[in-house]
Amino acid sequence: METTVRRTRNEERKRRTRERLLSAAGRVFVRDGYHKPNTSDIVAEAGVGQGTFYRNFRDKREIFETLLEGFISALFQEFSQMSAEPPTDGDAYREASIDALRRMVRVVRRNRRLALLLIREAPAADDRIARVIAGMYDRFASLAQSYLDHAVANGFARPCRSEVVAQSIVGMGLRMAELWLDGRYADIPEDVLLTELVDFAFSGLSLSSREG
Amino acid sequence: METTVRRTRNEERKRRTRERLLSAAGRVFVRDGYHKPNTSDIVAEAGVGQGTFYRNFRDKREIFETLLEGFISALFQEFSQMSAEPPTDGDAYREASIDALRRMVRVVRRNRRLALLLIREAPAADDRIARVIAGMYDRFASLAQSYLDHAVANGFARPCRSEVVAQSIVGMGLRMAELWLDGRYADIPEDVLLTELVDFAFSGLSLSSREG
Amino acid sequence: METTVRRTRNEERKRRTRERLLSAAGRVFVRDGYHKPNTSDIVAEAGVGQGTFYRNFRDKREIFETLLEGFISALFQEFSQMSAEPPTDGDAYREASIDALRRMVRVVRRNRRLALLLIREAPAADDRIARVIAGMYDRFASLAQSYLDHAVANGFARPCRSEVVAQSIVGMGLRMAELWLDGRYADIPEDVLLTELVDFAFSGLSLSSREG
Amino acid sequence: METTVRRTRNEERKRRTRERLLSAAGRVFVRDGYHKPNTSDIVAEAGVGQGTFYRNFRDKREIFETLLEGFISALFQEFSQMSAEPPTDGDAYREASIDALRRMVRVVRRNRRLALLLIREAPAADDRIARVIAGMYDRFASLAQSYLDHAVANGFARPCRSEVVAQSIVGMGLRMAELWLDGRYADIPEDVLLTELVDFAFSGLSLSSREG
DNA sequence: AATGAATGAGTATTCATTCAT
């Protein structure tokens, strides 16, 4: 009994130390990027000993990956709560898209600097991390593609190579996200930006769209 | 007189050494990325002395930047040869876009690995390099935006926040380029891919487009 | 009364923990040598806590020394049971020598790897351990010397600088032991090896010996 | 031409630096043993920069091995100059043995501390070094064995398992060397010690020998 | 101008030891 109590307390202590390191690492990476800081910067920020870092993480790469994975899973969590009901016409499709984007914006807004880091620096941080991120983008593309395929099958979207179009949409989103996170659209209300993006995706450049 | 000749020879020798280092650096970066290799890898590849590197470049960053700038200027060179005639209707606009993309593909195809490096790793290499690249993307966006503004003004494109749409197009292009360079679309003919991309940009997802 | 019982139980527990650590250390040292493993390897092998080690031993050196001393004292134990009767002629001397060697072989065979460790690595492990081992060898030499002196005094051994000859015998024995433990004489029956060694010690290389 | 001169000078400089490191390492190892000192102790003793060490040797092990190999090859060099004429009778055999030992003593006396290090600490320094030393001992044993086989074949040595006896002789020699180098026989003239050893090897303990 | 040996500050990582529980 006593042993169990101690074990639990030890585990709790260890968990807290790990958490401390993770949040410190978040602050450090967000402040200085991935490449510049070293483990001792993280250790100093966390206020723990050097060795403590290595008890919890293999190296800088691992703590960064852990951090990113947490963020990425939060992003997908947001989607998993989306109504599973597939849209039944073009307008519903458009609304669902706006809704999805709004959800993402919500999560990202809480972690602007981390999101920017994810987009800009993380893909070049390390081969393994690059794969994690590439995988994430592909998951988004797959999601978009499945919605698009559904829409095409039901006659409210233009037939196309959906895997190409889906990835294009991801590209648009990424570029928008990067510029927005960088403060380049500080003067445009989020909803306007978002609508503009969706309008372009649904109607393209041509005059004819949305009017038809 | 003799002095002048010697000076010229020296300058010629120096230029060749510099060129050797640059092409060696290109091979090394393309092979191992930006972060992994060090100056001595480049020096070894170039077959020159360690000190010679520092007579020609301040550090790894500078030689990488020089290399990228060369590639970027080649990209823009391709555009400068484009007919300055602005398109006068939607179809001409579309054709001009396809033409522009084809030109880019031509340059990039000759430097696939370098282009991938530019997209993936370079933005995270260094703050200054990041700015160079961001500038390049912005120049592309500006170009796209000016065409778009012209199209809108002349009534053959949908009115929109052109700065947002132009950047979205850059995002689409970047994503496509990255995946294509990575061999993800090895089974799709380049022209099909290109057309798909332009179709999406001009018509969007909706049924109505291009039909109108 | 109760306190006494508890105390006894604690002491018993402590003794068992110590024994566990010692035997774990034995396994670890035998497996990986002295220098490579660290306290945490021993602790892991013993299945006790890190702190427990330091309650029982000052450091790696001390547990190794304790281990060796146990082995060494087992070796001498074997001799203490030898008949105290000194040999009265050359043949008896020879028989006694063979008997002594057989006893040593018996103990060592049970701890081949530890014995090899003792011969090879232990003398370089640490100054203090080196002294322990040097002392052991000297004790063997003294023993041999006293037998030899006795034999010389009684006219059945050649007069000589007995301290030098005794140490030479120790050297012969050590080299034989090392090679045998290393499996180099796997094809020679132990008794043959032993006899060969004793023949050489008693008769030397020359033809004349043993014939006289 | 000029380039050749520079190249030669550079090589000469490099060679000197390497030599400086080797002799410094010799002093350090002889003073503090193999395990205690680290590369920076050697570097400090040599008066060169840290990096210079790593330009010349992979690690501490390698410089130690290089050092030992130099010493070992000096030892064998001494033998290679021995008269290749095999002894033709027992006395010549004995004289040749004494001569061989004297040659070894000569080399070892010039490097007492290094020799002691070789015997005591080196075999435990590292697996690879251990193999180098074991190989050296085996070469000595092979040499001794071939002489012995010759003597047996020609009827002036007792038939025996020569591989066992040869190794026993190596063992005797090692033990003597160790004690002598340690100053334990400071009061015995070298030649007396040597003769005693050879007497024992040729005649053994028994009375009968050398008298016959 | 080119060279390449030499440099040493900087960095990741380990491991013996402590101490609160």
Next chain:
DNA sequence: GATGAATGAATACTCATTCAT
């Protein structure tokens, strides 16, 4: 007495940079 998380001093090794030739 036993525990194991936490510690930080110690250490091996790298690599950008210099400078005598």
